[in-house]
Amino acid sequence: MLQIPSNDAQTPRRPTTLGVDTLIDIGAGAAAGGVAGIAASAIMNGFQRLVSPIFEPTSAGLAPATERAANRVAIVLTGSGISKEDRTASGTAVHYIVGTATGALYGAMAETQPKLTRWHGLAFGLVAATLVDQLAVPLLGLARPPWRYTLRTHLYGYASHLVFGLATEATRRFLRERLNRTSATTYSTVTVEDIAMPLMLGFINGQRTFTPPATVTLAAAGSGLGLGGTPLAILNSKWTGTVLGAAALAEFFADKQPGIAARTTPAALAGRAFGGAVSGAAAARPGKAWLSAGIGAAAAIAGGYLSYRARLALARAIGRDRPVAIAEDIFALLGSAAIASYAAMRQKQREALPPLLPAPQRPSAA
Numbered sequence: 001m002l003q004i005p006s007n008d009a010q011t012p013r014r015p016t017t018l019g020v021d022t023l024i025d026i027g028a029g030a031a032a033g034g035v036a037g038i039a040a041s042a043i044m045n046g047f048q049r050l051v052s053p054i055f056e057p058t059s060a061g062l063a064p065a066t067e068r069a070a071n072r073v074a075i076v077l078t079g080s081g082i083s084k085e086d087r088t089a090s091g092t093a094v095h096y097i098v099g100t101a102t103g104a105l106y107g108a109m110a111e112t113q114p115k116l117t118r119w120h121g122l123a124f125g126l127v128a129a130t131l132v133d134q135l136a137v138p139l140l141g142l143a144r145p146p147w148r149y150t151l152r153t154h155l156y157g158y159a160s161h162l163v164f165g166l167a168t169e170a171t172r173r174f175l176r177e178r179l180n181r182t183s184a185t186t187y188s189t190v191t192v193e194d195i196a197m198p199l200m201l202g203f204i205n206g207q208r209t210f211t212p213p214a215t216v217t218l219a220a221a222g223s224g225l226g227l228g229g230t231p232l233a234i235l236n237s238k239w240t241g242t243v244l245g246a247a248a249l250a251e252f253f254a255d256k257q258p259g260i261a262a263r264t265t266p267a268a269l270a271g272r273a274f275g276g277a278v279s280g281a282a283a284a285r286p287g288k289a290w291l292s293a294g295i296g297a298a299a300a301i302a303g304g305y306l307s308y309r310a311r312l313a314l315a316r317a318i319g320r321d322r323p324v325a326i327a328e329d330i331f332a333l334l335g336s337a338a339i340a341s342y343a344a345m346r347q348k349q350r351e352a353l354p355p356l357l358p359a360p361q362r363p364s365a366a
Contacts, residue, residue, distance in 0.1 A: 022111075022112070023345055024342070024345050024346060024349065025111045025112075026108045026111045026112065027108075027338075027342050027345075028111075028176065028179050029107040029108050029109075029110055029111035029172075029176065030104045030105075030107050030108035031104070031107070031175075031196070032107050032171075032172045032175035032176050032179065033103040033104045033105070033106050033107015033108060033110070033168070033172050034100050034101075034103050034104035034107065035103070035171065035175060036103045036107065036167070036168045036169075036170075036171035036172040036175065037099040037100040037101070037102055037103020037104060037106075037168055038096060038099060038100050038103070039167060039168075039171045040099060040103060040163075040164045040165075040167035040168040040171065041095055041096050041098075041099030041100070041164070042096075043163060043164070043167040044099070044160050044161075044163055044164040044167070045095070047159075047160060047163045048156075048160050051156065051159065052156075055152045055153070055155060055156035055159070056152055057149075057150075057152060057153040057156040057157070058149060058150055058152075058153050061144075062143060062144065063087070063091075064091050065137045065142040065143050066090075066091035066092070066094040066095045066098075067082075067087045067088070067090060067091035067094075068142045068143075069091075069094050069140075069142055070082055070087070070090035070091055070093065070094045071087065071090070072142075074090075074317070074318040077318065077320075077323040078318050078319055078320045078323055080318070080319055082317050082318060083317065083319075086316070086317035089313075089317070090317055098132075099164070102128060102132075102168075103168050103172070106124055106168060106172070107172050107176075110172070117169055117172075117173075120166060120169055120170070121165035121166045121167070121168055121169025121170065122162055122165055122166060123165070124165040124168065124169060125158075125161040125162040125163070125164055125165020125166065125168075126158070126161070126162065126165070128161050128164065128165065129157055129158045129160075129161035129162070132161075133157045133161070134146050134154075134157075175192075178192050179191075179192055179193070190288070190291070193285075193346070194284065194285070194288050194291060194292065195295060197280070197283050197284070197292070197339060197342075197343060198276070198279070198280030198281075198283065198284065198291075198292035198293070198295040198296035198299065199295055199296075199299045200299075200335070200339055201216070201276060201279040201280050201283060201296055201299070201336060201339055202276035202277075202279070202280055202295060202296035202297065202298065202299025202300040202302075202303060203299045203300070203302070203303035203306075203307075204303065204331075204332050204335050204336050204339075205272050205273075205275045205276035205279060205296065205299070205300040205303065206263070206272050206276070206299070206300045206301065206302065206303020206304035206305070206306070206307050207263075207303060207304075207307045207328050207331070207332050208248065208251055208252075208255075208328070208329070208332040209247075209251060209268070209271045209272050209275050210244055210247040210248040210251050210275065211248045211251070211332045211333055211336050212275060212276070212279040212332075212336040212339075212340075213235075213244050213275045213278050213279050213282075214241065214244035214245045214247070214248040214336075215333070215336040215337045215339075215340040216235065216278075216279045216282045216283055216336070216340045216343070217235045217237075217240050217241040217244050217245075217282070218241040218245065218340070219340035219341060219343060219344045220232075220235045220236050220241075220282060220344075221235070221236055221237060221238045221240070221241045222344070224236070224344065224347060224348075225282055225283065225343060225344060225347050226286065226347050226350070226351070227282060230289070232278070232281060232282050232289075235278075235282055248333075252329050255325055255328075255329075256321075256322055256325050262308065263304045263307070263308050264304055264305055264308050268304070269300075269301055269304050272300040272301065272303070272304050273297040273298075273300045273301050274297070275300060276296035276297045276298075276299055276300030276301075276303075277293040277294070277296050277297040277300075278293070278296075279296055279336070280292035280293050280294075280295055280296025280297070280299075281293040281296070282343075283339065283340065283343035285346065285347075285350065286350075307328070311324050311325070311328065
């Protein structure tokens with residue numbers, strides 16, 4: 001049997017701030033669940049294409065609920081619906097958004113209520129099918145009442161959600177096991193968090209140049225990110241946070257003005273790459289600043305291109321750019337704030353450990 005040495009077993013922890021460990025577990029669980037929800041949504045789509053000829057589900061004369069939901073949101077935001085040629089794509093986007101949100105909620109709750117994962121995720125799939133398909137969707141007017149559909153259609157829906165539940169739990173469990181190994185590693189080991197955190201911050205930096213650096217700076221000035229004595233110690237200053245925060249607010253305003261330069265110009269990409277590098281390095285754990293800076297910079301460039309194309313497509317679909325821009329602002333602000341807060345809590349955890357962990361040992365067979 002392969003044994004991986006745990007440093008926690010060698011050296012006892014000092015008490016951490018009340019609730020920090022639980023909050024970190026919930027955050028990690030939500031992240032793992034969200035990623036699992038994306039994967040499970042894709043698997044569910046494939047399963048439905050495979051079994052549709054067998055179940056022959058009926059639509060009761062309505063468009064798919066996901067397309068109707070996307071069209072309703074567009075009407076609320078812009079006053080006009082989504083064009084016919086974009087409705088399939090918008091429905092697919094809603095499917096993945098709901099799958100991601102559902103998976104994230106499931107992953108977060110599973111950290112404190114492990115019984116939710118019973119039957120390898122089948123229980124989750126059953127609950128999701130009942131609450132979403134049978135109750136929420138009809139109540140929101142996105143589908144007919146349940147009794148208007150055939151038994152085959154209901155079996156098709158439940159079978160699809162059982163597959164979704166199994167896939168979500170299998171992926172979530174795999175990711176959580178990978179994340180849990182972080183507590184048994186040393187500073188010289190590259191962990192999932194060492195890659196994921198700067199990757200996410202960098203991607204957000206591709207959308208907004210100043211928002212991730214501002215939130216990371218505020219986290220450093222408020223809770224502390226262990227930047228004292230490093231070249232990034234200036235981020236510990238509340239004045240730095242104030243300046244970057246003002247710059248982020250100004251960018252929110254400028255982004256919606258006509259004639260503003262595209263984020264894919266060389267100058268804009270350079271600024272985003274620098275912001276991604278700074279944000280990634282500041283949120284990194286000791287010894288991983290350069291690695292995180294490189295990942296953050298690369299992710300910012302990729303995020304700039306990808307978010308630019310996505311924004312153009314969404315603005316074309318709903319006929320207006322401003323609602324998409326505002327949604328981008330909200331995503332950038334909340335996403336970077338969540339990651340910066342998580343980094344600050346992880347730093348508190350590290351401060352409760354001995355200042356230096358020994359180098360990793362070679363695994364031994366037993």
